Amino acid sequence: MKGPVLYFGVLAILLVAVACYFLPEPARDTLRQWSMETLSPVFRTVGWMRDRQEGVADRLRTSDDVLEEMRQLREKLAQVETDNSLLRGHQEENARLREMLGFKQQSPYRLLAAKVVERDPSNWWNAVIIDRGYEDDPALAPDQPVVSPRGVVGKTGTVGRFTTRVILVVDENCKISAVSEASRSRGIAQGSTSINGGRPNCRFTFISREFELAVGERVFTTGLGGAFPANLLIGIVTEAPPLSADRNFGLYRDGTVEPTADLNDLREIFVILGLKN
Numbered sequence: 001m002k003g004p005v006l007y008f009g010v011l012a013i014l015l016v017a018v019a020c021y022f023l024p025e026p027a028r029d030t031l032r033q034w035s036m037e038t039l040s041p042v043f044r045t046v047g048w049m050r051d052r053q054e055g056v057a058d059r060l061r062t063s064d065d066v067l068e069e070m071r072q073l074r075e076k077l078a079q080v081e082t083d084n085s086l087l088r089g090h091q092e093e094n095a096r097l098r099e100m101l102g103f104k105q106q107s108p109y110r111l112l113a114a115k116v117v118e119r120d121p122s123n124w125w126n127a128v129i130i131d132r133g134y135e136d137d138p139a140l141a142p143d144q145p146v147v148s149p150r151g152v153v154g155k156t157g158t159v160g161r162f163t164t165r166v167i168l169v170v171d172e173n174c175k176i177s178a179v180s181e182a183s184r185s186r187g188i189a190q191g192s193t194s195i196n197g198g199r200p201n202c203r204f205t206f207i208s209r210e211f212e213l214a215v216g217e218r219v220f221t222t223g224l225g226g227a228f229p230a231n232l233l234i235g236i237v238t239e240a241p242p243l244s245a246d247r248n249f250g251l252y253r254d255g256t257v258e259p260t261a262d263l264n265d266l267r268e269i270f271v272i273l274g275l276k277n
Contacts, residue, residue, distance in 0.1 A: 100268055103149035109229065110277075111147075111270040112137050117163065119266075125191075125200045126171045127154075128266055133162040137273065140164060143227050145272040151233040151260035152176070152221065153269050166269070169234065169259055170200035177224040178204060178234055178257075185211035189219060189234050189257055200263065202235060205254040213240040213255045229272065235259040 104111050118129035134140050146153040146166050154174055157165040167174050171191040178189040187207035192200065207213055217237045223230025239256035241247060247254065 096268065099149045100270075104270065107270075107276075109275055110139075110273045112140060112273055113268060113270055114164070115268055116266045125168060125263065127157065127168060128166050129163050130166055130269065130271075131162070132164055132271065133160045135161050139273045140271060145221075145228045145232065146269055147232060147272060148261045148266070148269050150262060151235060152228070153261050153263065153266065155227060156271060164271075168263055169261070170202060170263060176228050176234060177222040178219050179222045180204075180211075180213060180217040180219050180237065182217045183211050183213055185213045185217075185253070186222065187252075187254070192256075199258060201238070202257040202259060203254060204237065204257045205252070207253040207255070209243060209252060211253065213237060213253055215240050218260075219257050233260055235261075 100113065104113070112132055114130035114132040116128045117131045120127070132140060140156070140159055142156050142159055144156045146155055152169050154166050154168040154171065157167045159165075169176070169189070169191060174191045176189045177186075179186045185204075185207045187204050189202045189204050192203045204213070204219060215237050217240075219234045219237060221228040221230055221232040221234060235257040237255050238258045240253075241255065243253055
């Protein structure tokens with residue numbers, strides 16, 4: 001509709017212009033007045049169309065600007081999330097290393113710091129490899145206690161030139177003379193293959209019938225047996241079943257101990273080489 005209107009408007013303007021050229025001045029004035037009144041709707045239509053086109057173009061530019069701003073904001077948000085993740089990682093590492101440093105300064109033992117460099121997924125709860133060997137310290141040897149600030153991790157196994165295998169406290173081959181804090185129940189903490197809620201446990205067994213083991217007690221090393229010094233935290237008692245003929249023929253008590261060391265996320269640990277000079 002607007003196309004024909006515009007076409008006829010332009011044609012009318014041309015005809016008026018030609019007529020004005022040949023008419024006398026009074027007639028020209030009358031024709032000009034008439035043309036202005038007659039063609040004013042055409043002029044308004046042309047102006048409306050121009051404004052409409054400019055408005056559409058402005059909206060298109062505005063939409064493009066919004067899309068570009070959204071793209072830039074998404075990029076900035078992704079960068080911020082990445083930076084926050086890195087910052088959290090640095091903060092966690094800093095807190096962990098501060099804890100390690102404080103533990104080493106307060107410990108009465110000579111500690112060899114090490115990093116876990118290898119862990120077999122098929123034997124996740126059995127052993128880890130650390131980046132220390134007899135070349136790093138000639139005092140490093142098998143069956144030495146391995147600890148973290150949270151508690152006992154295990155003991156050294158095969159010692160190589162630059163690396164050492166660590167047997168974890170939840171491995172069946174790791175046995176520690178232990179005592180509970182409150183009831184003073186003495187027994188053997190031995191690794192167990194059972195997984196409770198995704199976390200491995202230790203059996204606390206061969207406890208004398210006279211002792212009453214309680215859930216929530218902390219369990220420490222006794223210092224007997226020669227490998228582990230006394231008063232190293234092993235874990236927390238999570239199960240303490242009553243004495244029964246159905247368990248161990250009623251000859252002794254046993255229970256379950258959950259290690260306090262985070263064995264699932266081992267990064268830095270210490271090997272106890274002996275007492276400080």
